[in-house]
Amino acid sequence: MSTAKMNVAELEQFLRREFPQAFSGDDITIDSADGATCLLRQRYSERMLRPGGTISGPTLMALADFAMYVVLLSAIGPVGLAVTTNLNINFLRKGEPGRDVLAAARLLKLGKRLAVGEVSLLSGSAPDPIAHVTATYSIPNK
Amino acid sequence: MSTAKMNVAELEQFLRREFPQAFSGDDITIDSADGATCLLRQRYSERMLRPGGTISGPTLMALADFAMYVVLLSAIGPVGLAVTTNLNINFLRKGEPGRDVLAAARLLKLGKRLAVGEVSLLSGSAPDPIAHVTATYSIPNK
Amino acid sequence: MSTAKMNVAELEQFLRREFPQAFSGDDITIDSADGATCLLRQRYSERMLRPGGTISGPTLMALADFAMYVVLLSAIGPVGLAVTTNLNINFLRKGEPGRDVLAAARLLKLGKRLAVGEVSLLSGSAPDPIAHVTATYSIPNK
Amino acid sequence: MSTAKMNVAELEQFLRREFPQAFSGDDITIDSADGATCLLRQRYSERMLRPGGTISGPTLMALADFAMYVVLLSAIGPVGLAVTTNLNINFLRKGEPGRDVLAAARLLKLGKRLAVGEVSLLSGSAPDPIAHVTATYSIPNK
Numbered sequence: 001m002s003t004a005k006m007n008v009a010e011l012e013q014f015l016r017r018e019f020p021q022a023f024s025g026d027d028i029t030i031d032s033a034d035g036a037t038c039l040l041r042q043r044y045s046e047r048m049l050r051p052g053g054t055i056s057g058p059t060l061m062a063l064a065d066f067a068m069y070v071v072l073l074s075a076i077g078p079v080g081l082a083v084t085t086n087l088n089i090n091f092l093r094k095g096e097p098g099r100d101v102l103a104a105a106r107l108l109k110l111g112k113r114l115a116v117g118e119v120s121l122l123s124g125s126a127p128d129p130i131a132h133v134t135a136t137y138s139i140p141n142k
Numbered sequence: 143m144s145t146a147k148m149n150v151a152e153l154e155q156f157l158r159r160e161f162p163q164a165f166s167g168d169d170i171t172i173d174s175a176d177g178a179t180c181l182l183r184q185r186y187s188e189r190m191l192r193p194g195g196t197i198s199g200p201t202l203m204a205l206a207d208f209a210m211y212v213v214l215l216s217a218i219g220p221v222g223l224a225v226t227t228n229l230n231i232n233f234l235r236k237g238e239p240g241r242d243v244l245a246a247a248r249l250l251k252l253g254k255r256l257a258v259g260e261v262s263l264l265s266g267s268a269p270d271p272i273a274h275v276t277a278t279y280s281i282p283n284k
Numbered sequence: 285m286s287t288a289k290m291n292v293a294e295l296e297q298f299l300r301r302e303f304p305q306a307f308s309g310d311d312i313t314i315d316s317a318d319g320a321t322c323l324l325r326q327r328y329s330e331r332m333l334r335p336g337g338t339i340s341g342p343t344l345m346a347l348a349d350f351a352m353y354v355v356l357l358s359a360i361g362p363v364g365l366a367v368t369t370n371l372n373i374n375f376l377r378k379g380e381p382g383r384d385v386l387a388a389a390r391l392l393k394l395g396k397r398l399a400v401g402e403v404s405l406l407s408g409s410a411p412d413p414i415a416h417v418t419a420t421y422s423i424p425n426k
Numbered sequence: 427m428s429t430a431k432m433n434v435a436e437l438e439q440f441l442r443r444e445f446p447q448a449f450s451g452d453d454i455t456i457d458s459a460d461g462a463t464c465l466l467r468q469r470y471s472e473r474m475l476r477p478g479g480t481i482s483g484p485t486l487m488a489l490a491d492f493a494m495y496v497v498l499l500s501a502i503g504p505v506g507l508a509v510t511t512n513l514n515i516n517f518l519r520k521g522e523p524g525r526d527v528l529a530a531a532r533l534l535k536l537g538k539r540l541a542v543g544e545v546s547l548l549s550g551s552a553p554d555p556i557a558h559v560t561a562t563y564s565i566p567n568k
Contacts, residue, residue, distance in 0.1 A: 019477055021473075051444055057487075058491065061483075061513070080477065080478075081478070084483050086370050086514070086517070087483070087487070088276065088512070088514040089512070090251075090258045090278065090511065091511055091513075092250055092251040108232065108234055114422065116232050116234060129250060132258070134230065134274065134276060138397070138398065161334070161335055163331075192305070193364065194364075199345075203346075204342035204345075223336070226341050227540060227562065228375070228512050229372070229375075230370070230372040231370070231371050231372075232369065232370050255539055255564070372560065374534065374535075374560055376534055392518055393516075393518040393519065393554075400518060416544065418560060420516065
């Protein structure tokens with residue numbers, strides 16, 4: 001139904017150019033993006049951890065926010081100025097040290113001015129999400 | 143995987159007794175509930191509408207909150223004192239007058255003290271949700 | 285700093301005409317509205333209660349949503365089509381039966397397209413809020 | 427009314443020991459904490475910025491989450507295992523490059539199992555918040 005305006009290679013090229021600090025292409029990779037969903041993978045690093053050895057909240061919030069931006073870009077094409085207006089996160093379980101963190105994002109609504117989506121954050125291949133996010137992006141006028 | 147502690151008939155009986163004002167069994171019905179998900183249906187009524195002929199926000203919030211309670215009951219059995227601690231709703235599209243409103247709830251986490259779930263609110267058989275809710279319930283000590 | 289575009293009498297007249305089902309002027313009254321804040325009062329009624337004798341969640345959500353609309357109207361003047369896009373509520377304490385419920389709303393941001401505010405819900409004259417809401421309204425183009 | 431269980435010096439000592447990666451004491455300082463509110467300051471750094479020169483969302487989310495933890499510690503004393511269960515952020519305005527970011531946190535509820543608070547994020551001495559957060563922490567059994 002949905003058709004991606006940018007494929008994975010185009011997304012990575014755009015993000016490397018526009019968001020070099022968030023997306024060096026080394027620790028985060030885009031596994032898929034199709035205009036309605038996307039799947040991101042953040043390679044495990046000790047910097048992700050908080051005391052007690054669990055994945056830190058800011059790591060999960062940042063990855064979810066980024067996944068929402070990637071699925072939005074795949075839906076509407078290169079728009080540098082879309083900004084998050086609201087993000088709500090529920091922390092559900094501890095992520096396991098040593099495992100990559102995956103973010104599976106899905107658009108719930110793509111309007112002219114606002115896009116809303118949800119993101120499930122996963123610890124490696126474990127089925128139950130470690131956190132769940134809903135977020136809203138404001139889309140600038142053309 | 144999950145096993146319901148209460149089936150639909152038991153849920154309806156419990157809710158009619160404990161929540162007569164919210165659940166008279168007339169306008170809201172439980173289509174299914176299995177310990178991990180549930181589907182509720184609220185029969186269309188003009189009282190649902192706000193000006194402009196769209197389904198009102200409070201109608202959707204109340205139905206979503208109730209659906210979360212039903213799926214929780216189906217998972218843990220009759221617990222009258224579980225209370226909502228947080229509810230976040232994103233309004234996505236206008237619901238159409240004349241159509242029933244459906245609430246499809248799913249548990250994201252069932253802990254000892256907290257349960258978190260998400261609810262998609264649907265306008266009749268239209269596939270795109272008119273609103274999306276995440277909610278947290280606090281479960282009393284036994 | 286802020287100047288109200290509509291005073292309390294103008295707000296009540298507008299709301300009675302446009303939202304007769306939500307605002308008959310009987311159970312909800314506007315104590316004040318100044319373009320940046322407003323205070324609403326909902327007269328106690330048994331219909332507000334859920335089992336256990338506490339104020340129901342939907343009552344609080346509906347009043348908070350309405351308070352956000354009132355403070356927005358007081359800030360921008362009569363705009364029938366502003367709609368809630370997001371509402372997040374934290375339930376904090378039980379409201380006492382027999383007491384009016386008050387909603388103290390405050391705009392956090394008034395942009396061209398979006399307005400964001402917060403609402404404290406109070407049980408009579410008790411100082412600690414029974415619930416806290418943040419909400420976003422989308423403002424239509426003129 | 428409220429009495430702090432830990433003063434600023436005790437908080438800084440505890441945080442340096444338990445959360446060395448989040449709180450080296452260099453870029454974030456605790457200006458005040460009194461058991462009901464706290465004020466944190468994060469020194470401006472270019473690492474805070476996202477493209478376009480605004481303060482990044484993850485920077486604000488991380489600081490707000492940390493401020494909630496600090497005000498909670500000041501209220502209940504040293505509890506390493508309190509964890510965030512929900513965080514909701516509304517992004518309101520762009521923060522200005524070159525200015526410190528301040529986080530003013532306030533407890534809305536301190537229960538036995540859950541604490542709820544709100545955080546205003548400020549750009550230097552500008553009065554209007556650049557973001558607003560509500561967050562819930564789960565407090566472990568003693």
